Amino acid sequence: MTIATVPLIRRSQLAEHGWHSRRIRSEVENGYLRPVRPGVYARGADVESLLPEQRIALRARALVLVSANRPIFCGMTAAAIQGLPCLRDDGLLHVLSPDSRPSGARGVVRHRDLARDPHYVELDGLRCTPLVRTVADVARMESRDVAVTVVDAALRERAFTPPGGYDFDEADRFREEAMNWTQSATRGRRAAERALTLGDGRAQLPGESVSRLRLLDLGFAPPSLQVPVAGPRGSTYWIDFGLDDVGAWGEFDGMVKYRRLAASAGRDPQSVLEEEKRREDWIRGTTQRRFARWGWEHLTDAATLGRRLSAFGITPA
Structure with a gap:
């Protein structure tokens, strides 16, 4: 089910079916209903597994449902509507508003x-x-981690062609267009320039975007991204990070990655894990490079990732 098809239920509709305040409270408490915004609900089963950007987009739909004037969303809310990954969801919706418009809901x-x-x-x-x-706007107003994740995803949409093609000229054009938008801004221009400069559409997941920032903070040289390594029988393995300054490989391995790989191939996650182990052994053996994996739990800050890499004998040059 897509966000556009998740049914939204207004309180007045529930009242028409005899659901008054006590019944509604009870269904919210037992999880059958989930409040989306005041007076608007969705079924708990429809929203429990939504990603942060999907939750934001659903709240935006609920706001449109109860608004007299259709809002124009901006910032992180616009990013969520456009399917860009959102590392955080603060529960707020961001809209454009002329000075004549009264304060928001x-x-x-x-x-x-x-x-x-x-x-x-x-x-x-x-x-x-x-x-x-x-x-x-996101690059101007949000934290570096959030901004670079959104920039990476937008550049991936514009310039990346699977499995490893990247149009650097198209990426530069997009970056320049975004830079031009920031020139008339009253704040955040320097932060936007940093985030846009750091952006790279070869990052496949938000965890890869944040990983790249942590590696730079640790003092590693900018890593190579989506590096091809010749595999058995003419195949090609693609590796998230080439830490070329220290002769090592790195991969971000959030469990979402394995679930996505398994779902796309119609296989169970365990078989995907076993295949990943064989792949890693091949890469280690043929390249004679150290190989480290990490997950979200290692990305809370640079020092945590540094300790993880050090356990594999990988430290900045």
């Missing part, structure tokens, strides 16, 4: 400084700022 942040250009795109019935502008 509960959980809504109105950005009057961004309303100078009301141009928008529409996706699944939701209005939001175009991709380039969305990325520029």
Whole structure:
């Protein structure tokens, strides 16, 4: 089920079926109903496994459902609507708002400084700022980890072709367009320039984006990304990080990655893990390089990842 098809249920609809306050509270407490915003609910089973960006987009749909005027979403909310990964969900929705518009509803942040250009795109019935502008605003307003993750995902959409093709010229064009958006901004231009410069669409997952930042913080040279290694019988293995300055390989291995690989191949995660072990053994043996894996639990800060790498004998040059 996509976000656009998750049924939203208004309190008035529940009342029409005889569900009054006590019944609604009971169903929320037992998890059958999940509040999306005041007066709007969804079934718990429909939302329990949603990613942060999907939860944000669902709240945006709920706001449109109860708004007299259709809002134009911006910042992280626009990023979520456009399917870009969101490392955090603070429960807020971000919308453009001219000075004449009154203060926002509960959980809504109105950005009057961004309303100078009301141009928008529409996706699944939701209005939001175009991709380039969305990325520029996120790069200005959010933390480095969040911003670079969004920049990477947008560049991947624009410039990456699986399994390893990357159009550097197209990536530079997108980056320049986003940079131009930041020039008229009143704040965050320097932070945006840093995030846009660090962005690289070859990162396949948010964990890879954050990993790259931690590696740079530790003092490693900028790693090679999506590195091809010749495999058996003419196959090619792609590795997340080539730590070329220290002769090592690195991979981010969030469990979501294994579930995604298993689902796409119609296999169980255990068989995928076993195949990954054979793949790693081949790469170690043929390249004679050390090989380290890590997950989200090692990315809380650079020092934590540094200790993980050190356990494999990998330290900055």
